[in-house]
Amino acid sequence: QFYRFIIFPGKWIKVWYDRLTLLALLDRTEDIKENVFAVLLVVLVSFLGFLTLNQGFCKDIWVLLFCLVMASCQYSLLK
Numbered sequence: 001q002f003y004r005f006i007i008f009p010g011k012w013i014k015v016w017y018d019r020l021t022l023l024a025l026l027d028r029t030e031d032i033k034e035n036v037f038a039v040l041l042v043v044l045v046s047f048l049g050f051l052t053l054n055q056g057f058c059k060d061i062w063v064l065l066f067c068l069v070m071a072s073c074q075y076s077l078l079k
Contacts, residue, residue, distance in 0.1 A: 038077045045073050 004012040049070045052058065058066045 042074045042077050045070060045077070 001018065002014040002016050003018060005015045006012045049066070053063065053066070
């Protein structure tokens with residue numbers, strides 16, 4: 001079985017998951033205010049990360065770890 005995942009109105013793709021697994025995987029939010037707030041928080045995380053890296057607080061391997069933490073924060077906010 002496949003699920004019709006709607007990309008745009010009238011456009012869909014076949015996904016080989018059942019509907020509940022796919023919704024749990026993607027967990028789309030329909031509320032526009034929450035989406036805008038999440039995007040603003042992602043931009044704030046990016047800006048603060050840029051300022052932190054620009055000041056030189058992190059060196060060597062800590063830069064990589066800091067970037068991984070920032071990326072996971074952004075992924076969690078956008079998910």
